Amino acid sequence: MVVCGDDALAHRLATELRDVYGERVTLVVPSAREPHRPRIPPPSRALDRATALLGRVSAAMTRTGPLPSEAPADGTSEVPEETVRILESAQPDDVALSEAGVAGAEALALVYDDDDLNIHAALRARRLNPRLRLVIRLYNRKLGQHLEELLDQAAAVAAQGAGEADGASDEDDSGIDASTTVLSDADTVAPALAATAVAGTSKVVEADGLLLRAVERTPVSPGRPGDPGLCTLALLSASAGDPAAAAHPADAPRPAAGDEGPVLLPDEAAVAEAVGCGTVVLETVSYTGRPVRRRGLRGRGAPLASLFSRRLRWSLAGIVGAVLALAVASWITLGENPVHAAYLTLLDLFAINDPAIDAPLPRKILQLLSGLTGLLLLPVLVAAAFEGLGTFRSASALRRPPRGLSGHVVLLGLGKVGTRVLARLHEMGIPVVCIEADPEARGIAVARRLRVPTVLGDVTQEGVLEAAMIERAAGLLALTSEDTTNLEAALYARSVKPQLRVTLRLFDDGFATAVYRTLRAAHPRALTRSRSTSFLAAPAFAGAMMGRQILGAIPVERRVLLVARVEVRGHAALEGRTVGEVLRPGWLRVLAVDTSAPDDPEPATAAAPPPEQEREPAHLVHELGNDYVLRPQDRVLLVATRQALGELHSRRSRPAGTGALR
Numbered sequence: 001m002v003v004c005g006d007d008a009l010a011h012r013l014a015t016e017l018r019d020v021y022g023e024r025v026t027l028v029v030p031s032a033r034e035p036h037r038p039r040i041p042p043p044s045r046a047l048d049r050a051t052a053l054l055g056r057v058s059a060a061m062t063r064t065g066p067l068p069s070e071a072p073a074d075g076t077s078e079v080p081e082e083t084v085r086i087l088e089s090a091q092p093d094d095v096a097l098s099e100a101g102v103a104g105a106e107a108l109a110l111v112y113d114d115d116d117l118n119i120h121a122a123l124r125a126r127r128l129n130p131r132l133r134l135v136i137r138l139y140n141r142k143l144g145q146h147l148e149e150l151l152d153q154a155a156a157v158a159a160q161g162a163g164e165a166d167g168a169s170d171e172d173d174s175g176i177d178a179s180t181t182v183l184s185d186a187d188t189v190a191p192a193l194a195a196t197a198v199a200g201t202s203k204v205v206e207a208d209g210l211l212l213r214a215v216e217r218t219p220v221s222p223g224r225p226g227d228p229g230l231c232t233l234a235l236l237s238a239s240a241g242d243p244a245a246a247a248h249p250a251d252a253p254r255p256a257a258g259d260e261g262p263v264l265l266p267d268e269a270a271v272a273e274a275v276g277c278g279t280v281v282l283e284t285v286s287y288t289g290r291p292v293r294r295r296g297l298r299g300r301g302a303p304l305a306s307l308f309s310r311r312l313r314w315s316l317a318g319i320v321g322a323v324l325a326l327a328v329a330s331w332i333t334l335g336e337n338p339v340h341a342a343y344l345t346l347l348d349l350f351a352i353n354d355p356a357i358d359a360p361l362p363r364k365i366l367q368l369l370s371g372l373t374g375l376l377l378l379p380v381l382v383a384a385a386f387e388g389l390g391t392f393r394s395a396s397a398l399r400r401p402p403r404g405l406s407g408h409v410v411l412l413g414l415g416k417v418g419t420r421v422l423a424r425l426h427e428m429g430i431p432v433v434c435i436e437a438d439p440e441a442r443g444i445a446v447a448r449r450l451r452v453p454t455v456l457g458d459v460t461q462e463g464v465l466e467a468a469m470i471e472r473a474a475g476l477l478a479l480t481s482e483d484t485t486n487l488e489a490a491l492y493a494r495s496v497k498p499q500l501r502v503t504l505r506l507f508d509d510g511f512a513t514a515v516y517r518t519l520r521a522a523h524p525r526a527l528t529r530s531r532s533t534s535f536l537a538a539p540a541f542a543g544a545m546m547g548r549q550i551l552g553a554i555p556v557e558r559r560v561l562l563v564a565r566v567e568v569r570g571h572a573a574l575e576g577r578t579v580g581e582v583l584r585p586g587w588l589r590v591l592a593v594d595t596s597a598p599d600d601p602e603p604a605t606a607a608a609p610p611p612e613q614e615r616e617p618a619h620l621v622h623e624l625g626n627d628y629v630l631r632p633q634d635r636v637l638l639v640a641t642r643q644a645l646g647e648l649h650s651r652r653s654r655p656a657g658t659g660a661l662r
Contacts, residue, residue, distance in 0.1 A: 130158030144182030211285035236278035413480035414443025475501035580626030588640035
């Protein structure tokens with residue numbers, strides 16, 4: 001694996017590939033001695049003061065797994081030093097890519113903070129190695145889709161030309177994955193940050209419209225059944241997180257007799273027998289609070305209530321009633337035709353009728369009353385015109401937080417990450433109030449389009465958080481690009497509401513750990529999460545480097561379970577089999593099935609699947625039942641071991657019925 005980058009994401013990605021997947025990695029950075037951080041403004045005095053305040057706990061911080069260049073001098077690192085090779089290069093040109101071994105590499109990740117640099121490097125890498133799997137960091141979604149198509153087409157043309165040149169058959173290239181995956185760190189961290197606002201955790205995997213989280217649960221007492229959640233991923237070893245069991249291993253319960261270590265993907269019988277063991281359970285993340293009420297001009301039409309105020313509507317109703325009363329009075333007193341009486345009343349109302357000089361007295365009185373009503377109508381019509389114009393203008397303006405709002409999430413910062421998180425929270429129906437200091441920020445247009453209440457102002461100024469009703473909020477997501485602003489907002493919000501759930505976006509992992517420990521010590525009963533974007537984005541990039549279908553990894557003690565999305569077509573172990581038959585304890589399990597594709601078994605006539613944003617969430621297994629037969633056009637969400645996923649991929653080209661997954 002080759003990783004090229006200029007910020008903390010590159011180092012974190014190399015560590016993820018090494019520690020989780022056990023891969024050999026070549027890291028190409030501008031400088032290995034001085035790792036580049038994200039391009040943020042220079043630290044201010046506030047950051048120096050905050051660092052000084054948090055310095056007391058910095059010695060107790062738990063550092064992430066070091067790169068080989070940072071390995072301890074005593075050689076106690078369990079990972080061999082040669083698993084990560086660091087190469088210094090100012091830019092990923094042809095010389096640097098060749099020296100990094102791109103020609104013989106399996107995958108290349110380009111995670112520079114510059115989109116143009118990543119695109120140029122991807123074109124060079126595809127030319128050097130057409131069979132290379134590419135993972136590119138890019139914020140622009142549309143450009144990323146076009147780039148994927150271009151590079152995949154280039155790989156297909158190059159592979160076809162090479163096959164014709166050396167006489168290779170298509171079967172020789174069946175196991176090669178030269179796909180191109182374009183990811184955005186803002187998109188990859190958005191589900192994790194949104195999950196903190198819902199469930200207080202960021203250990204989530206997003207797949208086919210579902211948010212899944214792995215939760216480690218402590219052993220329950222005998223006789224009390226534990227909640228299995230969606231499914232039980234693993235039975236933990238006896239001493240995992242249990243000091244008493246470690247001190248008395250003879251009396252500690254075991255998942256299975258004679259087994260050591262965790263039991264992955266156990267069946268129901270094994271879960272029932274393992275009484276008193278800790279478990280890792282998979283759950284779905286969903287919002288159960290009060291949903292957002294969609295209000296405004298969006299929908300089938302623009303109702304009268306949304307155009308005019310209540311007072312103006314009552315005024316219009318009063319004038320209409322007066323006109324009807326005058327028309328009825330004219331009809332009764334003068335004996336006129338009802339239609340003619342209404343016509344004369346309207347002429348008098350608009351002052352375009354002749355004066356009733358020679359008319360009877362009732363006619364004169366009715367004409368005077370109609371003229372007076374017409375004078376009252378004029379200001380009401382002017383007010384209606386102004387209110388209607390103001391309503392349409394406010395439809396394109398930012399909304400203010402409503403007075404009765406409570407239980408919402410205050411989102412601070414509408415940059416790249418904040419915009420994606422806002423869209424995710426809105427999709428989940430979570431009420432949000434945004435705070436942004438820059439009126440030209442990229443997320444302002446999104447907030448205006450979604451009709452999300454937004455407060456424009458500097459959060460460090462007094463009264464801004466109060467305007468967002470922080471005292472009635474359920475949580476705070478501080479996602480600006482400045483660590484000091486996020487920290488200051490969190491401290492002030494906690495002073496207003498000590499029990500507030502707070503999630504901070506911090507660039508430096510060490511600083512994030514120190515902030516988390518300090519806030520947790522100061523407010524032990526409140527939930528605090530400090531997250532680094534590189535820490536959250538690295539698993540998604542690492543999964544894409546391992547294969548396009550891998551969505552994430554779930555560590556279980558010293559082992560790993562992979563969550564993958566797999567097309568049923570062409571897999572002998574999946575196609576035509578029921579969900580129950582696919583289940584292999586300790587090997588793989590089907591979590592959900594995407595059945596949105598039409599029922600057409602022929603590949604040539606199968607309709608293209610709908611875009612991701614238009615897909616409905618996949619059906620969970622318990623919704624379909626174990627007797628559901630997997631169709632060729634279905635997509636399944638699997639959790640499996642590395643060996644099971646490799647075996648499944650190796651058997652893809654075999655015809656159905658020639659073998660089963662062991």
